[in-house]
Each structure stands twice: as C-alpha cells, then as structure tokens.
Amino acid sequence: MESIQAIKQRFEIIGNDPKLNRAVEKAMQVAPTDISVLVTGESGVGKESIPKIIHALSHRKHGKYIAVNCGAIPEGTIDSELFGHEKGAFTGATQTRSGYFEVADGGTIFMDEVGELPLTTQVRLLRVLENGEFIKVGSSKVQKTNVRIVAATNLNMFEAIKKEKFREDLYYRLSTVEINLPPLRERKEDIHLLFRKFAADFALKYKMPTIRLEDDAVQLLQSYRWGGNIRQLRNIAEQISVLEQERNITAADLKSYLPDIGSNLPAVIADKKKDSDFSNEREILYKVLFDMKSDLHDLKKLTMKLMENGNHQKVQEEHESLIQKIYGEDDEEDVDMEDLSDEKLEVLQIAQNQSRDKEDKYYFAEEIEEEETLSLQDKELELIKKSLDRHNGKRKNAAEELGISERTLYRKIKQYNL
Numbered sequence: 001m002e003s004i005q006a007i008k009q010r011f012e013i014i015g016n017d018p019k020l021n022r023a024v025e026k027a028m029q030v031a032p033t034d035i036s037v038l039v040t041g042e043s044g045v046g047k048e049s050i051p052k053i054i055h056a057l058s059h060r061k062h063g064k065y066i067a068v069n070c071g072a073i074p075e076g077t078i079d080s081e082l083f084g085h086e087k088g089a090f091t092g093a094t095q096t097r098s099g100y101f102e103v104a105d106g107g108t109i110f111m112d113e114v115g116e117l118p119l120t121t122q123v124r125l126l127r128v129l130e131n132g133e134f135i136k137v138g139s140s141k142v143q144k145t146n147v148r149i150v151a152a153t154n155l156n157m158f159e160a161i162k163k164e165k166f167r168e169d170l171y172y173r174l175s176t177v178e179i180n181l182p183p184l185r186e187r188k189e190d191i192h193l194l195f196r197k198f199a200a201d202f203a204l205k206y207k208m209p210t211i212r213l214e215d216d217a218v219q220l221l222q223s224y225r226w227g228g229n230i231r232q233l234r235n236i237a238e239q240i241s242v243l244e245q246e247r248n249i250t251a252a253d254l255k256s257y258l259p260d261i262g263s264n265l266p267a268v269i270a271d272k273k274k275d276s277d278f279s280n281e282r283e284i285l286y287k288v289l290f291d292m293k294s295d296l297h298d299l300k301k302l303t304m305k306l307m308e309n310g311n312h313q314k315v316q317e318e319h320e321s322l323i324q325k326i327y328g329e330d331d332e333e334d335v336d337m338e339d340l341s342d343e344k345l346e347v348l349q350i351a352q353n354q355s356r357d358k359e360d361k362y363y364f365a366e367e368i369e370e371e372e373t374l375s376l377q378d379k380e381l382e383l384i385k386k387s388l389d390r391h392n393g394k395r396k397n398a399a400e401e402l403g404i405s406e407r408t409l410y411r412k413i414k415q416y417n418l
Helices: 004-010 018-030 049-056 078-083 119-131 157-162 168-174 188-206 215-223 229-243 251-255 269-308 312-318 320-327 342-356 370-374 376-390 395-402 406-416
Strands: 037-040 065-069 108-112 133-135 142-144 148-153 177-180
Touching: 004 018, 018 049, 018 177, 037 049, 049 065, 049 108, 049 148, 078 119, 119 133, 119 148, 119 168, 157 168, 188 215, 188 229, 215 251, 376 395, 376 406, 395 406
Parallel strands: 037 148, 037 177, 065 108, 108 148
Antiparallel strands: 133 142
16 A cells, blocks of 8 residues: 555645645545545645545546536536436437436546535435435436545535535535545645745746745745635745746745735624624614604694694694605605514614603703693594594595695594594
8 A cells, every 4th residue: 555655746745744644644544445525624725636546546446537516517507417417308408418427437526515516406416325326307217326426615514504505414425534634824834845846837837947935935925824725825836936037035025925914813804794784773773763753843843833723724834844844745664663673673772762861952842731742642633533524534635734644644543543
C-alpha cells in the first residue's frame, strides 16, 4: 500500500498539516470498500481531490469516474442528467438519453455540492443508495446500477436538515464515513508552500521568472484569513505573477492584492441588520401612534365645535381642511391588532406607555371638563342618530352633513349597532 506522502505527490496535494494528512489517510482506508463517503469543508479547500484518491485506490479504478456539480445543473433537468430520460418524456426530449448512474455503472460518481439537490431528486438518490435502483424520467421500467457515490458539500448539513432543505435519512446514507478538509487559515505552515507551487506553475505557464516573497510578505500571507481558501490563494499568485514587474514581492506589494486586509476577524452582519431593521420599524410605529393621537385631538376639537354650534354646515365650511384630514376618503384597511407580531405589539405597548405620560402636554391643553370628555362617545352617537333621522336614514346625506365620508359613517353605524 502506498504511503500518505506518495499519495499526496501523486495527486498533487501540497502540505503537511496533521488534519490534511488525516483526511488523506481516511480516504486511503475507505477506498478498497464500497462505503459511501461525504467530504465536507469550506468552498475552495480542494474537496475534489479526495474522491479521486478513493476511486484510484478502489477495485473500481478501471470503471468510469464521473464528477457532477449538483449546484450547477438547473432543477428542471437534474433528474434527467442523473437518471436519464425516455424519448418524448418532456419538451425537447427527441431521443432516449442515458444518465450518469447508467453510464457510470461499475464505477464512481462524485456528487459535488450535494446539499443543493432538490428534495424530489434526493428521494431518487436515496433509492439508488439503498438498493441500486433508479427509473428514467418518463419511464416505468426499474433499472439497476452498481455505482459508488462520493459526495461533497460546503454546507452545514445539520442546519439544512433542520430547515427541511435536506433529508436526514439521505444524509446518514451518504455520510457512512465523513472526511473533513481543514480551511487554509488552519494550515498556516502550508500557505507559503502552496504559494510557491502556484508561483512556479504560473512562471512555467507564462514563460517568466518565478516571483518570490520577502519575509514580511510571507508573514502577511500566513496571517491573512483566506476566506476563499486554496482557490483564492491560487488566484492571488496568478495575479501577482502576471502584473508585477519586480519579481521579489514585499508585504506592501502583496497588500494591494488582498481584499479587506484590515478586517481579518469575522463580522456578525446578520444580527446587526436585524437590530437595525427593528429600530427603524419601531421609529415608524412611534410616528404612527403620535399621528393618531394628534388626529384624535383634532377630532375632539371638531366634535366640541359641533356640540357648541348647532349650524353643522357652517362648522363644516370653517373646518373643511380639518375634516378632510380626519375623515377624508381612505382606501387603506384598518389595522388588525391580531395580525401584528408579538414584537410589534410590545413596541406599541411601549409607545402607548410613553405617550400616556405626555398627554397633558400635547393633547389636553384646552381645559375640557372631565365629564364632557367621558361622554364624547355618547355625543358622537347622538349626533349621528339625529342626522340619520333628519335625512330619513340616507347615509350619503347624513355623511355630508356630519362632514365625514360615507364609508366612515357606515363604520360608525356598525360600531354603535344603529
């Protein structure tokens, strides 16, 4: 059996990190079996190397090896890609097509980004894993396949299961053995080795001298977070190889190629956004409540005028703008308190408590007798009754006399059971 170092050289895996070596060792141990393997790790850590090792060291090494990026295939066609389809199964299916599971019979399929599979496809995949059976799209014939599946994902699978985006039974079938590849920031000693390998490759590719890093640049390289992992490191090495005239790279030169160099610590953006959104919503609710209080104050003033002056038409003319403000036509529906979330109800309660302390200052500057305030509803009811009696129950005429919209009057009639 080949050594770990020999396997790493064969598959061009650079680095001596213990976690990386352990991942390669596990791949070598499971390769001779038909156990399903799930490779996990962040995007860009090189997960595609593990299934190649497993296939090459297995008894299936002479069979086909097919790599499928599940996240790159549209949801509407992924079943056809994986399991094939019959002629006429859907629009554009002009001939029968074999899917990957049929073509790779006796070999290995590497399913990258398996966490992106639609739920319907997950059911089909589970059946393949359980008994090796699948059905082509548009067919009723059950077919058999002998395929080993190695899957990979950068998602937190337990979160995906919790959110019902991935089937729990499928996860446990796929992850009989789980191999995790560490992110580049946890392999600090390997970062410079990888950079030198990439720099040498690009020097050969573009026929130019190899770039070299000064000591300060090496320190910066190792302290950087590398959110894109090996893929990002390779990209940076290629940029510097092509763009820099000077082949000895300092930390100052390197800085211009590293995005967000001043922020290597993770930032909790989602929580801040939630707090900001809630704060904005609270301010809007406060404003709505204070506007409602102001309108109520104006309503009291208008009602008192109507009570003191029997000439409703005159009051309506003098306070036309005020009436329009309070009773103007409004297509908005009334707010249903039951539809508000607990969070909004709590904000409303806070606003009401705060506004209650300021009532004397804002809304009761005029000295209205307490008994008159308490009987305001009765006075309003009395005015509506009189107006409806005067116009023989015609709501339109009564609404015009009261200076309110017919819709508002209709609500008041329902409210008072008139």
